[in-house]
Amino acid sequence: MGKIGFLFPLMVLLLLPPFGATLSAGSPNISTDQLALLVLKSHVTYDPRNFLASNWSTSASVCNWIGVTCGSRHLRVTALNFPAMSLTGTIPPHLGNLSFLAWLDIHNNSFQGSLPIELANLRRLKYLNFANNSFSGEFPSWFGSFTQLQSLYLDGNNFTGVIPSTLGNLSKLEILILDYNNLKGQIPAAVGNLSNLKWLILDNNYLSGHLPSGIFDHLPKLRALSLTWNQISGRIPNSLFKCKELVYLSFHNNSLEGSLPTEIGNLTMLNQLYLYRNNLEGFIPSSIFNLSSLQVISLGFNKLSGHLSPDIFDHLPRLLFLDLMSSQLSGRIPTSLFKCKELEYLYLSGNQLVGNMPSEIGNFTWLKHLCLDQNKFEGSIPSSLFNISSLQVIYLGFNMLSVGHLSSDIFDHLPNLRWLYLSGSQISGRIPTSLFKCKKLEHIYLASNQLDGTVPLEVANLTSLKVLNIGGNNLTGRFPTAPLSLHWLSVSENNLVGEMPSSICNLSSLLGLILDENNLGGTIPKCIGNLSSLLYIVLRKNNFHGKLPENFAKGCSLRGFEINNNQLEGSLPRSLGNCKDLELLDVGKNNLNDTFPNWLGNLDHLQVLVLRSNRFYGHVDNSKVTFSFTRVRVIDLSHNHFSGYLPTNFFENLQAIRERCEKKVKPEYMMDASADGVVYYIQNLTFTIKGLETEFQALLTTWMVIDFSNNQFVGEIPNSLGELHSLIVLNLSHNSLTGPIPSSFGDLSELESLDLSSNKLEGEIPAQLKNLVFLEVLNFLIIILSDLFLKAINLILLKMILTMGIWVYVDSHCQGVAVMIGN
Structure with a gap:
């Protein structure tokens, strides 16, 4: 869930006098x-x-x-x-x-x-x-001519360039508001000359660089300072803490670093403090918690750490909003927090907090948002929590809770509940019927528990429900009746049976239909192609049969279509070509009978194409068709009946694999986030890698795969394959390929798995393989070279054996040579 904002209007800080007479x-x-x-x-x-x-x-x-x-x-x-x-x-x-x-x-x-x-x-x-x-x-530099100017509002426009230093001439300026423009560069030190300035609002621009160390030295009247959503780096200047009249301070969503200065305790009039989503580190200074005027503390998504002392909240009687999300905090929730009786928003998600959830949470009689998910809390959920009638958001999922059964009336006193997130909480038994008395519910997450029984019919009465995620349980029965308001439905990994009703097509706002790994059968409703709002259809690992829907309409929004591991037959519907945003198509392990879908080459966003284990046939390379597929980076055609030469034109168009991948500091996964706060990961894709069939829980954006194995391809391997510099897995095994291994394979510097077994290749192993620099960082690489006998282990390979620690293994059936390369 994206944190729901909380911001007092800045107008409460100052009252503008009326001006002029008529x-x-x-x-x-x-x-x-x-x-x-x-x-x-x-x-x-x-x-x-x-x-x-x-x-x-x-x-x-x-x-x-x-x-x-x-x-x-x-x-x-x-x-x-x-x-x-x-x-x-x-x-x-x-x-x-x-x-x-x-x-x-x-x-x-x-x-x-x-x-x-x-x-x-x-x-x-x-x-x-x-x-x-x-x-x-x-931004006009001549604004510095307005020497009498007291208030300047230019927010919400499209001004570009830098903030001119001539603004420092406006000695009478009290209000400077420039947010929501396209300004860039450093904030000029001349702003520090505006000694009468009370409001400085520069949010949502592209400002960068460090804040000048003395920029706040001569701004004693400053009351509101907001620089959010920029690219400001460096440390918070100590001069800021001379602004003793500061009431509102917001630096969130920048790149500030270093520790939080203890001098922040000098801002005794501070009411709201927003520093979340920066790179601040170290302990949270205790001086913050002595600012008795504070109503908002938002420090989440930094690199802060440490314990919070039991008495740390003793002096914050007016606290309304506390955000310490994803801050590496450990220990227990301080007991003093429950003295903050006016608290309405509590965000402690994504830390390492331990112990039981305190029953004193029930003291927060005004609480609206409670987010304690992704910690290490144990035990059950205190019953007092469910008596807070003001609660709108409950996020407690993925702790170490052992909730067990929930009583049937547990949600009786939560009439305002809108978001419920209890996934991964070891909840067993049936879904409590009292949940459906919460008529304002918009999001329900009860995934990854041990719930059983059927999905209650009353779910259809939640007319505001947008997200229902009850996947990964032991639910039985037939497909649930869903309210028309639904945007996302996930019932994956349960034991549902029966057919998908055609009434699903009444959900005109549906974005995601996630039904994988059940026992659903029958045919896929033909009308599903008319749901132009659908982004993701995931039906894999069920028992669907018959033909695929053929009426995907123009304007189709589909991004992911996963129907693998069913019993579908017929051909791929050509109307899928109307889905211009399609990124992933997986129809593997069905009984589809068709030629290669060249027409998918017109889909500029297609990245993953899996046709494995069907009855596709014919040539892949068609000279009459202009190939595109420029963004495809995973293609699996294995276990089909394709024939002819390997498609040279096709390989030459794989621009996403030809380009060298930029190394990422952190792994990035193929995913999508919707306006509903739902994050959908591309997951559970299966590939044959290093001789083993492997299922991936999530797919890295750098993962590049070509698998044409177990077909009837003939001829030589094209040299152009060696130009696919980012390729990680290449499997051409079990075909009838002839000729040598291209020396261009020495340029496949990212390759981790190469399988050329069970072909009719001949000649020596190319000397260029010694150029594969990945050998320095990978633990191993398997190359299977069928029909190459020990005599092919030439002097080049011998040199590699001596210098790189390679060992050679001839399999028990003498069908090939396996070479293990590693450190």
Whole structure:
């Protein structure tokens, strides 16, 4: 689950005074202003409510026009106010002639284009609000000309470039809000000259680099500082802790490093602290927990560690929100936490907390979100938790709990429950019927338990339910009736029987249908191809038979289609070509009878294609078809009846395998995340590797496989295979290939498994194999070379034996030579 946000409106920090007074008198001296405004009107191309068209007329005084305010002394335009009027247009340079203008507010419209430099003439300007428009171009350096400016709102536009150091000239500036633009570069040290600054909001840009060490030295009035969702690195400057009036501090989603300074305890007025998703490390300073004004502490997803002392929360009576997720914290939940009676949001997921879940959790009578999943808690779930009627989110899954049976009435007092995550909690027995009294439920995760019995019919009454994941249990009976609101249905790895009802096609918002490893049978409903919303269909390891649906409609959103290990027959439906986003197609181990699907080459996103163990036949290389398959990195055609030459054109188009993979610091898996918070991993794919059939629980994005084994291919192995530099597994065994092993195989620097056995190859082992640098880092590599006799172990191989620790084994049937290469 993505953590649900919690943010007090910044407007509670400051109250803006009203500005300007209205005067209706006209004057000849205002003609310049009138002309400028008429030009502005002509630049407005869309005025759906006719605010300007019906009101800005020369028959009336400018000072009576809607949104226009005049000063009483000089009878000149001093303020323009037309926010949220749905106006579209551009700003003309003539607006710079409003020389008495002090207030300009056009936020929440659709003005676009760049700002004319003539606006720099507005030297009296005190308040400028262009927020939430579509202005573009580089951030104007001439904004430094507005020496009287107190408030500057440019958020929600498309400004680019750097923040100009000329802003440091705005000595009277109190509010600077530039979030949600495309600004880059370092925050200029000149910002530190704005000694009257109270709000500095620069969120959601591309700002980078370190914060200048002294940037906060002269900002004593700063109350709100937010730099979230940027790329700022380095340490938090100690000068920040001189800002004693700071109330709101947010640096989350950056790359800050180092430890949290203990001086943070100097910010005695601090109310909200957001530092999550950085690279901060070390212990959490105890001084934070002495800030009695704190209502929000969010430090999750850093590299923090250590125990929390039992009394650490003694001085936080106003705490509403605590996030210490994924922080390597150990020990028990401090007992003092339960003194924070106003707590509403508690996130401690992904740590190493131990012990039983305290029954004192029931003291949090205002609690809305409770996330303690992925720790090492033991025992059962305290019953007091289920009496907190305000609870909306319960995340307790994947601890070391031994919950056992849940009483049938356990959910009776949770009318506001929306998310329930109890996967991996050793829950047994039946699903409690009281769960279906929680009418607001949107997400149910009860996977990887020992639940038995049938899926209660009452699940259909949860009309807000979006995700139902009850996979990996012992549930029996027939396919459950699902509510029409459902987005994800996972009942995999159970013992369900019967057919998939055609009523599944009534779920018009369904994104994922995960039914693998059951005993479901019958035919797949033909209407399933009409579900254009579906992203994933996983039906593997069931007993489905008959033909595949043939009506995948245009606009099909399918990304993954896994129907392997069934009894399906017929051909691949050509309508799958309408699924332009398809990434994975696995139809292995069925009875499909078709030619190679060249037409899939038009699917630009296809990465994994598995046709193994069917009755596919014919040539793969078709000169009449323009091959693509540029992103395919796993292709398994093994155990079919393909014939002819190996497809040279096909191999030459495998760009994803030809390119050398960038080494990742952390492994990345083929996955997808939806707006519902569901993360779907490509998993349980089976390949023959190093002579063994292996099932992968998850598929690395760097995994590159070609398996054409057990077919009827003839001719020589194409040299172009040696250009697939990222290939990890190559299996061409059990064909009728002839000729030598290409010397280009010496360029397959990532290869871990090569199987060429049971062919008719001849000649010597290429000397270029000594170039395989992976031998330095891999534990072993198996090469099986059928029909090569011991005499083929030539001087090159002998040299490898002596220098790299290779041993040779002739199998008991004398059918080939196995060479083990390792350190």
